[in-house]
Amino acid sequence: VGSDGARKYSKNGWLTVPDGAARYEDAAMRHLLKHFSGERVDPESGHAHLAHAAWNLLAVITLKEHDAH
16 A cells, blocks of 8 residues: 555655644545445555555554654
């Protein structure tokens, strides 16, 4: 999921997204909602919604850890 995002946008660009933690939390929730509504695979990427949710949550953790230092 992360590699696809790097190709689509820019390498490590996710680190500088304005209000990134909140935006990635929102994205994680959207992917979880899609998964729990029965749509297992994101039609745009071909990856599981759970993989997207996991990547987004890891991004949130990383950004919040970075801000804590």
